[in-house]
Amino acid sequence: MRILDKYILKKYLGSFIFTLFILIPIAIAIDVSEKIDKFLRHTNLSVGEIIEDYYVNFIIYYANTFMPLALFISVIFFTSKLSNNTEIIAINSASISFTRFLKPYLIGASIVTFYALYMNHFVVPNSNEILTKFDKKYLSGKKNVKENYVKEFSMRLGEGRYIYIQNFGIRTNRGYHFSYEEYDGLKMKYRLTANEITWSKRDSTFTLTNYTKRKLFNDKDSIEVGKKFDTVFDFSPKDLLYVDYLSKEMNSIELKEFIERSKLRGVKNLNAHYVELYKRTTLPVSSYILTLLAVCLSFRKKRGGMGVNMAIGIGLMFIYVFFMKVAEVLGAVAGSRTVLLVWMPNIVFGSLAFYLYLKSKK
Template sequence: MKIIDWYILKRFLVTFFFTLLILIPIAIAIDIAEKIDNFLENPDLGFYQVVDEYYKNFIIYYANTFMPLALFIAVILFTSKLSNNTEIIAITNAKVSFTRFLYPYFIGATLVTLLSLVMNHFVVPESSKVRKAFELEYIKKNRKNEMRFVTDFSLQLTDTTYIYIRNFNTESNSGYDFTSEVYDGLKLKSKLVSDNFRYNVKDSNFVLLNWRLRVIDNKKDSISSGSKIDTVFNFTPKDLIYKSALSQEMPSGELYDFIELSRKRGVKNLNTYLVEFHKRTSLPLASYILTIIAVALAFRKRRGGTGINLAIGIGMMFIYVFFLKISEVLGAVAGVNSLLYVWVPNILFGCIAIYLYLNARK
């Protein structure tokens, strides 16, 4: 790398982290103003616990969320400054092409992309578990009661076995109105019903209370019942909790395994989980697209200077976020290609980036 490359790369990274450090305290200040009453309502909640369990993970989440915005603003700011100081004119007079000029930008975008990928796939999900557990305990107490119970739950265990649960308490590992049905094609072969049941963690089995079993045969049906029976099923309470937990709390490996397991069990709509899984890769890779757009906008000196470039850039960034949110909602609808919808904002802005790149080369 040449001296000018190191100069641009250093300015790129310094401005990026400086912009990020400006945005995060603003988010913290707004959040404190909104939640200060909740903190004061809990006298046993100490300052260290709030910082360690909540705001440390709050910073991790929002630092990752603000990365594309901070990158975009940073590139526009220091590139506009290079342009206003006629430094870019000196670079172009030295026969440096626009493509060659982008090299240090792409190195910086690559570093940000790698950091964002690691954050999205591994760090943020683990951090979100702690932050959301804190929120359920001290801020969203009503939501905690909702998360405690799983209601009207159905699951396909194998190609022939289905279970239905009316209500299940994830804290006590107990529930009521349990049904297990075994089919041969469309024909019901057996049906097991239990008024109450609980999961035995020590033995990894289920205890069914007041159970009734009907086995259907072509010649003669048989019915048996009892007050208590121990049995084993191909699921655990963890599978029930997943249905009520947020996909953002699962690391990518765990999320992928859950999606594959759910597919085998015949769960029809997994697009909410697929959107989250694909977004963890598509959003970091958008750094390259946003970098090209930002450089192309700020490459030439404009009347109005940095202000007009920043206004155009922030406007485009909000449009990108708007398309991103729309694509997430549409991608979660059953029957659509979630991967395509997640990548639609990148495809659209990628076309804009190509147009601006070709125009800037001239």
């Protein structure tokens, strides 16, 4: 690696980290001003717990969120500075092509991308889970009923096996009017019903109260009635919830398994979970696109200086973020082509970056 490459790479990573360290304290200051009264309401909540359980994970989450903005602004800033200091003119005078000039930028983008991929797929979901628990315990004024209660729920457990629960309390692990059925094609061969079903977290078993077992044969039926019956099913109360925030708390391996299990159980619309899975890759990959776009916009010295480049860059960045959020919302709609929609901002801005690269190369 040449001295020039090391110089640019050092500027690239240094400016990126510096910009990120400017944005994060601003986010913390705003958040503290909004939540200070809620922290003070809990006398048993220490400063150490607030920092360790909340703000450490807050920093991880928002560093990941601000990554594209910080990267884009930092590349425009230091490349414009190189241009204004006529350093790029000296580089061109040394017969270094624009493509060769981009090499340290792409190395820096690769470092940021691989780091962000690891964070997005494995670290950030764990931080989201801790933040959610802290929010429920100390910050949220009301409990969301949908998170604690399931009504008229049916699910496919496997080939020809179905359950139905009229209502189930997630916090109490108790439900009412339960039914389990097995089919051979269209013909029912077994049915189990109970007035009450209770799940034991200790041994993952279900206790059925006032149950009725019915086995159907060709010429007769077998019926068994009883007070209590312990059994095992291949689901847990958590599987009854399909709220969107759960996908943000699973690492990518767990999320893929959850999606496959949900598909087998007949869940119709899993697009919100696919959006969460795909954007964990699209956001880090945008590092290459935003880096190339930022360099193409700022490597030439312009009348008006660095301010013009920053204004154009920030404007494009907000368009990208807006486009990305719209794509996520549309991708979560049932029947939409989620992969295409989630990748669309990168495709559009990648095409723009490639066009500017060809133009700048000349």
